[in-house]
Amino acid sequence: MSEVYAARRARLRERCHAGGSAAALVTRPANVRYLAGASPCGAVLLLARHEDILLCQSPPEDRPHEGRLDEALRVQVLSPSSGGDPAVAAAGLAQSQGADSLAVEEHHLTVARHRALASVAPRLRLTDLGNAVEQLRVVKDEEEISLLRIGAEIADQALGELLESILVGRTERHLALELERRLVDHGADGPAFPTSVATGPNAGRRGHRPTDRRVEEGDFLSVCLGASYRGYRCELGRTFVIGTSPADWQIQLYDLVFTAQRAGREALAPGVACRDVDRAARQVLEAAGFGEHLHPLTGHGVGLENDEDPQLSPSAMGKLDACVPVTIEPGVHIPGRGGVRIDDTLVVRPEADGGPELLTITTKELLAL
Amino acid sequence: MSEVYAARRARLRERCHAGGSAAALVTRPANVRYLAGASPCGAVLLLARHEDILLCQSPPEDRPHEGRLDEALRVQVLSPSSGGDPAVAAAGLAQSQGADSLAVEEHHLTVARHRALASVAPRLRLTDLGNAVEQLRVVKDEEEISLLRIGAEIADQALGELLESILVGRTERHLALELERRLVDHGADGPAFPTSVATGPNAGRRGHRPTDRRVEEGDFLSVCLGASYRGYRCELGRTFVIGTSPADWQIQLYDLVFTAQRAGREALAPGVACRDVDRAARQVLEAAGFGEHLHPLTGHGVGLENDEDPQLSPSAMGKLDACVPVTIEPGVHIPGRGGVRIDDTLVVRPEADGGPELLTITTKELLAL
Structure with a gap:
């Protein structure tokens, strides 16, 4: 695996050099993990002139669930007494190695932290790395897709088992906890995001956080879960x-x-504009008179984070590439009555490869439980 | 309750005016909640010249578990199509109301977000609110302490029930999940932080994340949990x-x-330096030869966040006040063998009131299970 991470870092380094920066500092945990194989708590990654260094506050532990650190990477552990910020230490290191500029993730660093970097390395020009790593992350390799595929199988299993149990009388919160336990039972690191279980008037609400409402006869029950x-x-x-x-x-x-959801799924293909996928699903709901309260997103990319680029929305720029995993998740919620959401994870594939690959295979027939 | 929040905002406003800022923008969620009663997803609080306004992306829901929004507060919902950042909208609003400066939380705002604020409100001088709200949060009122007391009872119950079950052969991850389920069963909003269960060679490690290791005869088993x-x-x-x-x-x-833990607990009193509480516990472990690998903190404040001020560490500044809840949690971990941690939540009280109030009352006798 080491070559994968080295190749990713090499691509980022190229982008930095093209942007005029000799060195880059990656602080956002998912980005550190993408480039280093793991992101130990608080660790930052410095792509310096001649080598890449992971700086952290304590020695990284071997935790396979949280990724394996690239062995080829130099690791520098700050002394515990320093109480220091690895990002600040990295800036000092970059300056001492003679770098004149350092690209940082301005969308992740706080103003206070950025100032601490500038203060420890006053000869360093701090530039913006922007979303360079996030952009590298959009198109997945087959290894990444296979991990998503396993996660989807786990989520399918957890949901399938829940449906075999008695649901009436149980609260949204307990059902959500049970789903999360089953995810772990089947080998997930944990839930990919807080599991949403919504019943009756709550059903169909995107991101609904479970309450103590109990499942009743005649309810819609909508569930959204994911495995990490x-x-x-x-x-x-x-x-x-x-x-x-x-x-x-x-x-x-x-x-x-x-x-609507099928229309969104069927619109997925390399080269299609993200907004056109959104429109395919959205116009079905709009035509039925539900346009006003729709969520701005019909779907989004997934990967090391649950809410990655691309965004599938009316204002989205850009086109889909092959090997981009996205959700298609339109829904309608009628205040006071409830509603419906259907959400799949799919991988964009060319038609020659069979078209979009559906990862979440739980049936989409309307089941009465 | 409305007066409580209004009084907190009035205190913050005083501090701002003393610091030369006419208006303040609070973005850190726990700070928003402290001042507004709840912090709906993404909401920010603007203390403007003449009124306080909560700005959010979607209408706040009534979710008692997550606090009740102060009814006296004006709420402004951004239009969904704006796709905007409520903090940016707040800066625009402050400028349009004639404010010349706005104090922001530079330790929370990212560089990119700060720039967006400056760009939408170029006539506004952005200053630093610093940790003003965090400082207000250190000393708790009796209502806040009673919520911590209920949370502690819930944690005690969840742990007590686990100890009655058979532990040998179960994995750290499953024990952690069961504890979290029991927390919710007893009325917690959820775990206060990821529950830590550590067995055998992992025992005693601070913040250990549960693995698939199973409990064995002869193990140390250390558990750290909390209810929100x-x-x-x-x-x-x-x-x-x-x-x-x-x-x-x-x-x-x-x-x-x-x-060591008892020494730390007994050192708690109003007016005592934080570092002296740390030293009381730390010196016991140092004298026994365990000084080298100790964690920098012996304890910390708790409240709306799990890791608040004050910090109990050798380099901590400041003294304890009455009505400050803190943890006392020394521990020793011997690599390869395991170790011991003991962690209580207590409230600093004057001796006349009976001294420190222990909230977590599970026995600290060494139990063999």
């Missing part, structure tokens, strides 16, 4: 009806969201 | 021995850490 597997985070969302016979409005609403 | 109750986060840590008869080295190590 070796750091990679998939997402799976489904909506069910509790009881034997869904009401007509439930069937109609479900069919509508299903149609 | 209405946002307030207590901390409880204990170490046990698995099996009927602890080994001599285990008894000796336990007695040593117990003695």
Whole structure:
């Protein structure tokens, strides 16, 4: 694996040099992990003139769930008594090695921390690395996709088991905790994000945080969960009806969201504009009169974080590439009544390879539980 | 409760005016919650010239577990299509109201966000609010302490129940998940921080993240957990021995850490220097030859966050006040063998009130389970 990380760092270094910076400092944990294999607590990565150095406050532990640190990387542990910030130490190091500029992640460093860097290395010109690492992360290699695929299998299993149990009378919070336990049972590092379980009038709300409301007969039940597997985070969302016979409005609403979600999935292809994928799903809901309260995003990239680029929204710029995993997750929520969300993780693939690869395979038929 | 929040904001406003700023922008979520009663996702609080305004991206929901928003507060919801940052909107608003300066939390705002504020409000001088809100938060009122007390009871209950079950053969990760489930069962919002369960050679490591190692006969087992109750986060840590008869080295190590922890607890009083509390505990461990690898902190404040001021460390400045809740959590870890940590949450009280109030009452006898 070491060559993978070295290759990623080499690509970042090229971008930095093209941008006029001799050295770069990566502080955002997911970016450190992408370039170094792991991101021990508080660690920062310095791409210096002649070598790459991971600086951290304590010796990194070997924790396979949280990634394996690239062995080829030099690790420098700050003395515990220094109480120091590894980013500040990195800036001092870069200056002492004769660098004249250092690109930093201005979207991650706080103003106070940035000032501490400038103060310890006054001869260093601090420039903005911007989202350079995030952009490298958008297109995944097959190893990364296979980790997402395993995570999706785990999420499918956890959800499938929950559906076999009795749901009526249990609270949203307990169902969410049980799903998270099952994710870990099946080998996840943990949940990819806080598991959302929404019942009755809460159903269909994006990012709903579980309450003490209990599942009742006739409810919509919507669930959104994901497994983090070796750091990679998939997402799976489904909506069910509790009881034997869904009401007509439930069937109609479900069919509508299903149609929108399918349109979004089918729009996925390399070269397609992100906003066109969004529009494919959104216009179905708009045409049915639900345009006003829709969430700004129909979907987003996933990977080492749950909410990566690209964004699938009306204002999104850019086009999809092959090997970009995204969610397609339209939903409708009717205040006071509830609603429907359906959420899959898929990988953009060319038609010659069979089109978009669906990672989350739990059925999207409307199940009455 | 509304008066409590208004009074807190009035104190902050005084500090700002004393510092020469007409207006202040609070962005750090725990600080927003302290001053507004709740911190809806992404919300920021503007203390403007004539009124206080909470700006957020979507209408705040009523979620009692996450605090109740002060009803006296004006709430301004950004239009969803703006896609905007409430902090940027707040800066624009402050400028349009004629403020000439705005104090911001430079230790929380990123460089990129700070620049966006400056760009939308070029006539506004941005100053640093520093840790003004964090400092207000150090001394708790009795309502806050009662929430910590309930959280501590919940943590005690969850741990007590776990100890009644069979532990041998179960993994650290499963024990941690079970503790977290029990916290929620007993009414916690959720865990105050990721629950730590450490067995055998891992035992005694501060902040150890649970692995798939299984509990074995003869192990030390150390557990650190906390309940978040209405946002307030207590901390409880204990170490046990698995099996009927602890080994001599285990008894000796336990007695040593117990003695250090007691010394720390007994040092707590209003007016005592934070570093003297640290020294009381630390010197016991140093005298026994464990000085080298000790953690820089013997304890820390708790409240809306798990790791607040004051810090109890050799380099800490300042003295304790009454009504400050802190942890006392010395520990020793011997690489390859394991170790002991004991962690209580206590409230500093004057001797006339009975001295330090212990919130976490689980026994500190060495239990063999």
